[in-house]
Amino acid sequence: xxxxxxxxxxxxxxxxxxxxxxxxxxxxxxxxxxxxxxxxxxxxxxxxxxxxxxxxxxxxxxxxxxxxxxxxxxxxxxxxxxxxxxxxxxxxxxxxxxxxxxxxxxxxxxxxxxxxxxxxxxxxxxxxxxxxxxxxxxxxxxxxxxxxxxxxxxxxxxxxxxxxxxxxxxxxxxxxxxxxxxxxxxxxxxxxxxxxxxxxxxxxxxxxxxxxxxxxxxxxxxxxxxxxxxxxxxxxxxxxxxxxxxxxxxxxxxxxxxxxxxxxxxxxxxxxxxxxxxxxxxxxxxxxxxxxxxxxxxxxxxxxxxxxxxxxxxxxxxxxxxxxxxxxxxxxxxxxxxxxxxxxxxxxxxxxxxxxxxxxxxxxxxxxxxxxxxxxxxx
Numbered sequence: 001x002x003x004x005x006x007x008x009x010x011x012x013x014x015x016x017x018x019x020x021x022x023x024x025x026x027x028x029x030x031x032x033x034x035x036x037x038x039x040x041x042x043x044x045x046x047x048x049x050x051x052x053x054x055x056x057x058x059x060x061x062x063x064x065x066x067x068x069x070x071x072x073x074x075x076x077x078x079x080x081x082x083x084x085x086x087x088x089x090x091x092x093x094x095x096x097x098x099x100x101x102x103x104x105x106x107x108x109x110x111x112x113x114x115x116x117x118x119x120x121x122x123x124x125x126x127x128x129x130x131x132x133x134x135x136x137x138x139x140x141x142x143x144x145x146x147x148x149x150x151x152x153x154x155x156x157x158x159x160x161x162x163x164x165x166x167x168x169x170x171x172x173x174x175x176x177x178x179x180x181x182x183x184x185x186x187x188x189x190x191x192x193x194x195x196x197x198x199x200x201x202x203x204x205x206x207x208x209x210x211x212x213x214x215x216x217x218x219x220x221x222x223x224x225x226x227x228x229x230x231x232x233x234x235x236x237x238x239x240x241x242x243x244x245x246x247x248x249x250x251x252x253x254x255x256x257x258x259x260x261x262x263x264x265x266x267x268x269x270x271x272x273x274x275x276x277x278x279x280x281x282x283x284x285x286x287x288x289x290x291x292x293x294x295x296x297x298x299x300x301x302x303x304x305x306x307x308x309x310x311x312x313x314x315x316x317x318x319x320x321x322x323x324x325x326x327x328x329x330x331x332x333x334x335x336x337x338x339x340x341x342x343x344x345x346x347x348x349x350x351x352x353x354x355x356x357x358x359x360x361x362x363x364x365x366x367x368x369x370x371x372x373x374x375x376x377x378x379x
Contacts, residue, residue: 322355
């Protein structure tokens, strides 16, 4: 089959969706399919083209209006003729897409009579605040009355974006969710079923046992408000005897607070996350949104690193029995107590073993073969 994968990002991964795109493209190519990546972004080629062809079309960042919703509308308007041309030249059997450029990619494929496979990774298509502090399965649909004030100030852009995403999800021939939880959200809002595929196609169980040291660091990935960085700062203050390693870019105010904490080491983003997992005893993920999945918990679990995370969204599916879960409204004291319990000598070995076993089972059940089967069955 000839598969056209339309993406806003394809290169060094900065998140689960980006890593999935690279892993999915490689898995489909390894299965004998011809994969063409149509990528937005800088004109320079991505650092790792794997075994697929990559064509890049630069889309301009707005110089005057710096807004995510405005950029989504502008980029999709500019992207549509790019996809139209690619379909005419490449003649794909199917168009695969995800994230920001999904509306125009699906519309172009529909106009050309080409089947579409749409991967769901996040809540940008449903909520301006990503359902912060709420359950996406029961939260009301976004309206002007219940939107955050920032979204109300630009409501026409927000509404147009939500409508464009809704049209894409309702018209795509196949929608693949990244968790059972996310599939339920899709069915609720878009009134259609979705297949479930955990985004772990490029992950592998380590060939040798590398148990994390019980006295290792507590790892926190992406110091952002929605990831619960404020809880990290409070917990680290309550537990000065523990060492915390924070990975990823942060805003200036957060960087300043991280630098002032004597037991926090802030590191830039790295592609070699495995080295950090091997030095960690626990992954701390008190997310404040019901994340559809949580690939980072599977990555850590494969290295025998248990997790302490929010009991929300698809996170429990990613963590499984290899960790502990607390609700959104747990206090910093409760998070600190749970962290100490996870690291206790009597508890940690069992959690580490369960984390490794659970992560390995997810990788086996949702590996490249399942991805290929879902994509080809969509034909």
